[in-house]
Amino acid sequence: MNLNQIELLRILQETELNLSKAAKRMHIVQSAVSRQLQLFEEELGSPLFERKGKKLIALTALGQRVMDEVATINQAKLNIQAIASDFLDCNKGTIHIATTHTQAKYFLPHPIQRFRAKYPGIRIYIVQASPEQLVDQLHAHKADIAICTEKVNEDAELITRHCYEWHHAAVMPKGHPLCEGELTCERLTAFPILTYSLGFTGRSAIERAFQQSGHQLDIILAAADTDVIKTYVHLNLGVGIIARMAYDSEADHGLVVRDLSHIIPKSITKIAYLKQNYLPLYSQHFIEELLVAAREISA
Amino acid sequence: MNLNQIELLRILQETELNLSKAAKRMHIVQSAVSRQLQLFEEELGSPLFERKGKKLIALTALGQRVMDEVATINQAKLNIQAIASDFLDCNKGTIHIATTHTQAKYFLPHPIQRFRAKYPGIRIYIVQASPEQLVDQLHAHKADIAICTEKVNEDAELITRHCYEWHHAAVMPKGHPLCEGELTCERLTAFPILTYSLGFTGRSAIERAFQQSGHQLDIILAAADTDVIKTYVHLNLGVGIIARMAYDSEADHGLVVRDLSHIIPKSITKIAYLKQNYLPLYSQHFIEELLVAAREISA
DNA sequence: TAAGGTTACGGCGATCGTAACGATC
DNA sequence: GATCGTTACGATCGCCGTAACCTTA
Numbered sequence: 232m233n234l235n236q237i238e239l240l241r242i243l244q245e246t247e248l249n250l251s252k253a254a255k256r257m258h259i260v261q262s263a264v265s266r267q268l269q270l271f272e273e274e275l276g277s278p279l280f281e282r283k284g285k286k287l288i289a290l291t292a293l294g295q296r297v298m299d300e301v302a303t304i305n306q307a308k309l310n311i312q313a314i315a316s317d318f319l320d321c322n323k324g325t326i327h328i329a330t331t332h333t334q335a336k337y338f339l340p341h342p343i344q345r346f347r348a349k350y351p352g353i354r355i356y357i358v359q360a361s362p363e364q365l366v367d368q369l370h371a372h373k374a375d376i377a378i379c380t381e382k383v384n385e386d387a388e389l390i391t392r393h394c395y396e397w398h399h400a401a402v403m404p405k406g407h408p409l410c411e412g413e414l415t416c417e418r419l420t421a422f423p424i425l426t427y428s429l430g431f432t433g434r435s436a437i438e439r440a441f442q443q444s445g446h447q448l449d450i451i452l453a454a455a456d457t458d459v460i461k462t463y464v465h466l467n468l469g470v471g472i473i474a475r476m477a478y479d480s481e482a483d484h485g486l487v488v489r490d491l492s493h494i495i496p497k498s499i500t501k502i503a504y505l506k507q508n509y510l511p512l513y514s515q516h517f518i519e520e521l522l523v524a525a526r527e528i529s530a
Numbered sequence: 531m532n533l534n535q536i537e538l539l540r541i542l543q544e545t546e547l548n549l550s551k552a553a554k555r556m557h558i559v560q561s562a563v564s565r566q567l568q569l570f571e572e573e574l575g576s577p578l579f580e581r582k583g584k585k586l587i588a589l590t591a592l593g594q595r596v597m598d599e600v601a602t603i604n605q606a607k608l609n610i611q612a613i614a615s616d617f618l619d620c621n622k623g624t625i626h627i628a629t630t631h632t633q634a635k636y637f638l639p640h641p642i643q644r645f646r647a648k649y650p651g652i653r654i655y656i657v658q659a660s661p662e663q664l665v666d667q668l669h670a671h672k673a674d675i676a677i678c679t680e681k682v683n684e685d686a687e688l689i690t691r692h693c694y695e696w697h698h699a700a701v702m703p704k705g706h707p708l709c710e711g712e713l714t715c716e717r718l719t720a721f722p723i724l725t726y727s728l729g730f731t732g733r734s735a736i737e738r739a740f741q742q743s744g745h746q747l748d749i750i751l752a753a754a755d756t757d758v759i760k761t762y763v764h765l766n767l768g769v770g771i772i773a774r775m776a777y778d779s780e781a782d783h784g785l786v787v788r789d790l791s792h793i794i795p796k797s798i799t800k801i802a803y804l805k806q807n808y809l810p811l812y813s814q815h816f817i818e819e820l821l822v823a824a825r826e827i828s829a
Numbered sequence: 830t831a832a833g834g835t836t837a838c839g840g841c842g843a844t845c846g847t848a849a850c851g852a853t854c
Numbered sequence: 855g856a857t858c859g860t861t862a863c864g865a866t867c868g869c870c871g872t873a874a875c876c877t878t879a
Contacts, residue, residue, distance in 0.1 A: 235869090262870085276615070293613065301610075315574035315596070583853060
């Protein structure tokens with residue numbers, strides 16, 4: 232058994248059990264990976280893969296159990312490297328942040344700006360993904376930190392930290408009837424609504440609130456992206472329901488914003504990362520920076 | 531990085547950081563391990579060990595963190611091998627049980643006998659150790675399962691399962707004054723007492739019971755081993771306080787046994803094993819067998 | 830016939846063993 | 855001088871790459 236064989240197994244999982252693709256990913260020829268897999272299965276004494284002819288089509292029961300351990304070893308290997316390079320130079324490295332458009336545009340700018348000032352050598356990559364993919368990005372090691380608003384599944388391998396709470400708001404062009412008077416469920420249902428796609432930025436909270444009140448929203452446009460929504464609100468297509476923090480009093484001076492906290496319950500944005508994943512010091516400091524920014528928002 | 535280097539680090543920890551001893555344990559020459567360690571440190575970019583001259587004397591901060599990951603990798607490696615050989619033949623293998631004399635002699639015989647009948651191919655090794663060493667045996671991979679009576683530290687890496695409860699009893703030669711009448715703390719303190727060494731077989735429960743009652747036992751002999759205690763009780767040196775199950779009505783017909791459950795609170799015997807350690811099926815069945823035996827005792 | 834996998838074989842490099850040397854007690 | 859570790863160098867074994875072949879869609 233050696234680490235290359237472990238790596239091979241890991242890569243095979245990511246390449247639909249295709250030996251040729253795995254070989255390319257490992258920068259060696261296909262016959263080499265074939266041989267290594269044979270050697271490993273021989274060493275263990277039983278096959279790890281179900282085969283149809285010569286193709287690998289699935290994991291055997293043994294293979295499934297072994298893959299769990301393979302993932303553990305891979306994680307530990309990455310951790311050793313991360314710990315060592317952390318030790319070498321705390322001021323070099325990268326952070327991959329998995330998050331959505333809303334967070335990237337309306338929450339992250341301040342903390343990232345301050346973090347950059349302290350750690351100019353760290354490269355920050357924002358991995359944009361739909362909320363449901365965020366946690367997958369962590370497991371796939373494509374991101375170190377996820378910033379999620381929609382509910383994070385209770386995952387034993389995840390550490391989640393409360394970040395900040397926020398409410399939705401309605402936006403509409405100046406002069407719109409909803410600019411005046413009390414804002415109720417009834418009045419909202421009378422207008423076409425523009426809001427987030429299912430699964431995005433607290434859309435589920437909107438759903439729940441209106442379902443419970445017995446009213447039905449007439450959602451005529453759903454987007455993953457607040458800017459898209461605002462654009463169409465400007466065009467007078469209807470009333471936008473967006474995250475309150477996504478309203479920018481300067482950029483959006485043509486729009487009126489009205490709080491919806493009495494109608495739609497608060498949403499909670501969290502920070503999540505893998506428990507077994509070693510976070511370099513600078514990543515830990517980055518999280519601190521996020522929490523500071525979160526407190527400022529709440530205050 | 532490769533698995534041999536990981537293994538080397540693991541072994542260095544077990545050999546007082548002595549490269550020569552590590553080389554012997556790995557069946558290669560000393561110069562080879564020296565070179566491998568250099569290569570690994572070079573790859574990481576910083577030393578893993580503090581050196582005094584050429585000797586390794588301690589782990590660096592980096593080394594300490596890396597060692598945690600090394601342990602994880604090693605565990606996963608062992609798991610892969612265990613899972614595979616489990617898959618190959620469920621009826622071959624070994625179980626190492628860390629336990630004390632009392633359990634080995636008075637609790638284990640029945641369940642082991644029955645287990646042997648079902649799994650004649652499994653070798654069972656009893657690793658006798660003092661109670662405080664039992665958990666260490668697990669961490670050192672010298673035992674798969676520990677059977678402990680004294681309190682097991684709340685260890686996040688450990689799974690502990692309730693096994694059975696039992697009481698202490700007093701034993702004395704026939705005709706001894708304590709054979710008759712009510713058995714109280716007062717009367718016990720009037721005689722020389724023979725019981726377990728500190729830390730063994732519920733001795734701590736005995737201590738606590740008498741401390742709380744305000745009486746002081748006159749313990750003239752303490753042994754790790756019930757047989758030793760009974761031997762001296764036979765010689766009329768005093769009254770023995772032993773685990774009730776260690777009294778054998780046949781072998782000990784010269785002794786009278788009297789229950790002490792009204793004086794000394796119950797002791798609890800538990801089964802413990804490492805959470806991250808893969809237990810072969812037969813080991814899981816062995817634990818089942820222990821639990822069955824435990825229920826029979828309680829009934 | 831293209832794509833995926835296996836087998837055979839030669840070459841190269843990683844790692845080992847031998848051996849001589851250096852340091853520390 | 856005994857123990858422990860490093861360095862140099864030749865030998866070996868493992869692993870890769872080339873290439874020919876097999877199988878299945």
